[in-house]
Amino acid sequence: MSRTMFGRRLFLFGLVASGLSACASKFKSYSGPEVTRVVVQKGQRRIYLMHQNSVLKSYDIALGFAPEGHKQFEGDGRTPEGAYFINRRNPSSEFHLSLGISYPSKTDVAFAQAQGKSAGGDIFIHGTNGKNGTGKRDWTAGCIAVKDQEIEEIYAMVTDGTIIHLNA
Incomplete structure (x- = not known):
């Protein structure tokens, strides 16, 4: 040759x-302890990865552009509140990596339909892909955003089916 x-x-x-x-x-x-649930404290702008009652990791977050209150309709800019679960993952996300949240529930859909509107969907925990920062400035369409390095950790730690509690 x-x-x-x-x-x-x-x-x-x-x-x-x-x-x-x-x-x-x-x-x-x-390979650490199992994340048994995820807790989002919207008012504190924090997400907690929990093993039983112990916090494994926590991160600052950004929320929907109008974060107060429960998401009711597509385009309202709110981040949902209540108990959901992680139901999918997107390794090719526009926002680096993302984990899907099971919003909307049947109750969410029924409420929106009764108002003649759509409940929306596609709510994720995702990175920023250099598009926006996290912290006090809320900018998503209703999702929960963390830094790209942080979504890499969350993506590895949280499995599909994990319960997520989104609190005011």
């Missing part, structure tokens, strides 16, 4: 390896 061909193969191998390591970096592993 010529030096030129060897150099090209080495270059391509390096390119593929660096691409794979960049992709793999957002997927963390976790």
Whole structure:
């Protein structure tokens, strides 16, 4: 094999390896205590990953652009309140990574329909993908946003089916 061909193969191998390591970096592993529930305190702008009654991790959050009160309709900018569960994950999220929340419930849908409106949906815990920060400035359409590094940890720690309590 010529030096030129060897150099090209080495270059391509390096390119593929660096691409794979960049992709793999957002997927963390976790082997600690099970996250038995997630608690969101909207007023405190905090999310807590719990094992029974012990806090494993907590993070600052940003919420919907009109966060006070329970989400009732699509486009109202509110973040839901109540008990839901993590029902899906999106490794290709526009916001780095995301975990789906089971909103709307049957009750949420029935209320919205009685008002002639849609309850909406697609509520997630997600990163920012460099689009916005977290903290006091609320900017999502009703989701819960954390920093990208934090959603990587949450994504690894929280499994589908985990209960999430969203409190005022």
